[in-house]
């Protein structure tokens with residue numbers, strides 16, 4: 001998954017992300033703004049406020065501003081709060097006006113969060129909302145539209161990931177299907193001995209046909 005890196009300069013660490021962090025979950029936010037992900041991160045990394053967040057996601061891009069091994073100030077639960085000290089903050093853009101681009105941003109955020117859950121070996125219960133850590137009604141528009149609905153979007157993306165080959169295997173997987181060695185289903189299932197025999201036979205016949213022509 002493509003992520004644009006626009007990290008805060010190290011001389012801003014003391015202000016924006018002073019503590020090393022071992023992340024334990026995702027914290028979902030809405031920006032309550034109509035700026036793009038690039039503009040949200042650019043503004044965050046250059047202003048003089050301590051407020052910070054790891055990622056901003058809009059309808060097209062995921063942009064990173066803080067490394068995942070450092071904390072950010074986003075959850076409103078104080079200097080030692082769990083949200084601020086253990087959460088990877090994900091801001092979903094365009095929540096002020098909503099509409100189509102917000103829906104697309106939510107969809108891309110769900111895809112990105114599914115990717116993070118898979119990377120860390122986490123489940124859906126590692127997806128929290130800002131509201132869980134402070135009284136702030138955030139992610140406001142995502143909550144208005146339904147939190148369970150958003151979790152379901154992440155669930156759908158997790159299923160989609162499970163049904164797709166990993167990026168490193170994608171080309172070979174598509175090739176094996178296109179030449180008829182494999183049927184193109186269940187890319188992550190284990191292989192049985194009889195399936196290996198079948199694949200070997202198909203391969204042998206394929207080579208023989210190639211030699212005949």
Ligand SMILES: [Zn+2]
Pocket residue numbers: 028029030074130136138139
């Ligand atoms: Zn928030």
